[in-house]
Amino acid sequence: MATAFGNEETVRGAGRGDAVARWIGRNPLPALVIAVAVIFALWLILAPWPAGFEDVFGKKRLFINALFNGVTLGGLYFLVATGFTLIFGLMRNVNLAHGSLYLFGGYMGYEATQWTDSWLLSYVVAFLCCAAVGAAMQFFIFRRMEGEDLRQTLVTLGLSIVFSDLMVWVWGGNAIQIDTPDYLLGPTPTPIVVAIKSSGEAVFLQYPRVRLVIFIAAVLIGIGMWLALHRTRIGVMIRAGVDDRDMLSVLGYRVQLLFILVFAFGAGLAGMAGIVGGTFQSISLGEDQHFLLASLQVVIVGGMGSIPGAALGAIIIGCAEQFGQTYFQNYATVLTFVIMVIVLAIRPQGLLGRR
Amino acid sequence: MALAETTDTSPIGALGAPRSSSALSGWLSQHAATLILGVLLLILPAVAGSFILVQVFGWAMILGIIALSLMFLGGYGGMVSLAQMTVAGVSGYMITVFGASSLPAISLFWPWWVAAPIAIAIAVAFGALTGALSARTEGIYTIMITLAIAAAFFYLTLQNWPIFNGFAGFTTIPAPIAFGINWKHPVPLYYLILFFAALSYLAVLYISRAPFGLALQGVRDNPRRMEAIGYNVTAHRIAAWAFAALIAAIGGILMVWLNNQISPGSAGIEATIDLLVIAVVGGLGHPIGAFIGAIIYVILRTFALDALVQVGLDGRRFQTLIGLTFLVIVLFSPDGVIGLWRRWSARALSPRRRDG
Numbered sequence: 001m002a003t004a005f006g007n008e009e010t011v012r013g014a015g016r017g018d019a020v021a022r023w024i025g026r027n028p029l030p031a032l033v034i035a036v037a038v039i040f041a042l043w044l045i046l047a048p049w050p051a052g053f054e055d056v057f058g059k060k061r062l063f064i065n066a067l068f069n070g071v072t073l074g075g076l077y078f079l080v081a082t083g084f085t086l087i088f089g090l091m092r093n094v095n096l097a098h099g100s101l102y103l104f105g106g107y108m109g110y111e112a113t114q115w116t117d118s119w120l121l122s123y124v125v126a127f128l129c130c131a132a133v134g135a136a137m138q139f140f141i142f143r144r145m146e147g148e149d150l151r152q153t154l155v156t157l158g159l160s161i162v163f164s165d166l167m168v169w170v171w172g173g174n175a176i177q178i179d180t181p182d183y184l185l186g187p188t189p190t191p192i193v194v195a196i197k198s199s200g201e202a203v204f205l206q207y208p209r210v211r212l213v214i215f216i217a218a219v220l221i222g223i224g225m226w227l228a229l230h231r232t233r234i235g236v237m238i239r240a241g242v243d244d245r246d247m248l249s250v251l252g253y254r255v256q257l258l259f260i261l262v263f264a265f266g267a268g269l270a271g272m273a274g275i276v277g278g279t280f281q282s283i284s285l286g287e288d289q290h291f292l293l294a295s296l297q298v299v300i301v302g303g304m305g306s307i308p309g310a311a312l313g314a315i316i317i318g319c320a321e322q323f324g325q326t327y328f329q330n331y332a333t334v335l336t337f338v339i340m341v342i343v344l345a346i347r348p349q350g351l352l353g354r355r
Numbered sequence: 356m357a358l359a360e361t362t363d364t365s366p367i368g369a370l371g372a373p374r375s376s377s378a379l380s381g382w383l384s385q386h387a388a389t390l391i392l393g394v395l396l397l398i399l400p401a402v403a404g405s406f407i408l409v410q411v412f413g414w415a416m417i418l419g420i421i422a423l424s425l426m427f428l429g430g431y432g433g434m435v436s437l438a439q440m441t442v443a444g445v446s447g448y449m450i451t452v453f454g455a456s457s458l459p460a461i462s463l464f465w466p467w468w469v470a471a472p473i474a475i476a477i478a479v480a481f482g483a484l485t486g487a488l489s490a491r492t493e494g495i496y497t498i499m500i501t502l503a504i505a506a507a508f509f510y511l512t513l514q515n516w517p518i519f520n521g522f523a524g525f526t527t528i529p530a531p532i533a534f535g536i537n538w539k540h541p542v543p544l545y546y547l548i549l550f551f552a553a554l555s556y557l558a559v560l561y562i563s564r565a566p567f568g569l570a571l572q573g574v575r576d577n578p579r580r581m582e583a584i585g586y587n588v589t590a591h592r593i594a595a596w597a598f599a600a601l602i603a604a605i606g607g608i609l610m611v612w613l614n615n616q617i618s619p620g621s622a623g624i625e626a627t628i629d630l631l632v633i634a635v636v637g638g639l640g641h642p643i644g645a646f647i648g649a650i651i652y653v654i655l656r657t658f659a660l661d662a663l664v665q666v667g668l669d670g671r672r673f674q675t676l677i678g679l680t681f682l683v684i685v686l687f688s689p690d691g692v693i694g695l696w697r698r699w700s701a702r703a704l705s706p707r708r709r710d711g
Contacts, residue, residue: 094495149495150435154635154685157628161678289624293506296499330517333510340503341488348491
């Protein structure tokens with residue numbers, strides 16, 4: 001029933017390495033397969049490809065670009081999906097208005113950049129606005145229907161219909177692009193060889209700096225969240241609430257306050273992701289549904305209620321989307337769909353989820 | 356339900372009447388509302404114009420059929436599926452692919468009596484697969500999984516040109532001509548839709564009282580106990596999904612014939628969500644709820660724009676109106692309009708009962 005925010009068999013850092021060693025000891029063959037796959041993937045990325053290889057996979061530049069786009073898109077999906085999974089894990093509330101919060105954050109961030117000219121400040125604005133909306137939703141509506149998860153879900157659905165229509169009213173149907181700040185513009189050279197010129201000179205991959213920076217930020221947020229969940233008092237409360245929220249409230253903790261905080265935090269993250277999305281691609285009508293779908297897929301694949309699961313799922317779904325678009329355009333969504341089907345068939349609770 | 360309560364006492368007092376006729380009159384008075392509604396719908400073409408006939412009642416009944424499949428799964432099976440519109444979309448697309456459309460490059464132009472069964476079979480297989488995927492998880496996960504599947508199908512139809520013809524979809528789907536009747540003319544089309552609406556309604560009503568339906572409701576209420584008694588819970592759920600998919604698939608084909616086109620938006624995320632709105636607003640407690648919700652939705656959809664403008668509001672805020680209606684229903688009457696009606700009639704009846 002309970003869902004995990006990590007591999008709970010070990011909480012302390014020292015035990016974690018042992019657990020990995022034990023797992024390898026118990027499953028030598030899968031461990032070997034994983035190790036070979038990792039080494040092969042690293043070779044695929046770092047080394048220049050032999051001649052016959054490009055016939056199968058196409059140009060290496062294409063492959064590497066799809067990979068980088070996939071991983072950085074995964075970072076964006078992670079930002080959206082962690083809030084979703086956190087809210088679901090703690091409150092059992094499938095927040096179908098999460099995509100609307102993402103879009104709202106994007107629009108608020110856009111307004112903030114227009115007014116203040118500061119890209120970084122817009123994150124604060126988007127976070128606060130979305131957090132306020134999220135807290136209000138939890139405080140005024142969901143608090144009154146605790147435990148009725150179907151009804152809560154239906155309410156979030158109704159809210160998402162209203163929100164998206166109101167946002168069309170205010171911002172119209174045109175796509176809006178948030179400008180990348182000057183200091184993040186342009187490409188960054190990476191030590192990855194994509195091709196070798198006829199002169200024998202290696203060509204290195206150039207990749208947009210802003211995407212790399214945002215991906216690193218997403219990783220840092222993920223690590224920060226993991227630390228907050230495992231090292232702070234409020235994190236302990238959240239994990240306890242995920243496992244048994246009745247027990248937590250019986251022990252005298254203020255569960256309602258915790259719910260509001262988590263809802264606000266999850267919504268705020270979605271809002272910040274809106275700016276990232278507006279910088280990467282654009283924000284427009286319909287993006288709310290796109291990112292709701294992405295969150296659903298990430299959470300279904302990664303495991304419901306699990307933050308490491310959200311990270312894993314986000315990378316998988318992001319890469320699947322980008323590789324799909326690069327290699328078989330007509331059936332790109334089929335790839336993510338197939339991944340979802342396989343995961344559901346083998347592990348219905350998701351890769352890192354717990355029953 | 357409430358109607359049956361009021362009427363079921365009266366025929367017993369009819370002494371002296373022959374038994375068969377008392378049983379008949381009892382049956383008649385029990386189903387008076389259904390019969391009156393049925394007769395009204397049958398004679399509707401005599402009074403209504405083709406717009407009201409097809410675009411309002413025909414469209415509402417098609418949405419009702421598809422919402423009925425959602426109601427069946429949600430109400431009797433406890434599995435709220437957002438994939439029912441997608442199932443309808445699959446069968447709708449398949450009948451244009453196997454049947455006829457304006458795109459000879461894709462359509463195979465098989466006759467409708469070959470294409471329709473194939474389309475329905477594929478849609479049922481799709482529905483059963485969706486069911487098999489979500490039946491292994493419980494409760495609220497079903498919504499997530501089915502919404503993800505519905506959205507995946509939407510984006511697939513949007514991106515895929517070889518089979519689904521991308522965002523353009525299919526247009527000018529020729530009428531099926533059978534028994535010398537062109538079924539695309541308003542009146543034949545109306546009767547065709549009415550026939551299938553009545554058929555699926557009665558089928559759901561029948562199954563809900565048949566052993567399978569009762570077992571399904573048992574699975575909904577307590578899967579572990581049903582498992583312990585010896586029922587195969589997963590098999591019952593998947594069978595329910597297949598049956599629901601059959602209903603939705605029929606609705607999907609009718610939808611294509613009525614709209615004369617199908618495109619990604621026909622089974623898109625908005626359509627998917629609207630279908631859930633229809634089923635929930637009508638009420639998941641009784642099959643008629645699906646049709647009540649559908650007629651409310653279609654009337655809002657058709658006339659709200661003018662009504663909003665008349666009271667000085669922006670007509671384009673139609674979606675907000677739908678969303679707010681939905682929110683009000685979910686917040687104040689979770690069992691939908693049917694629940695409102697039941698509570699209202701129970702309150703209206705109770706003083707009279709005490710007097711009598």
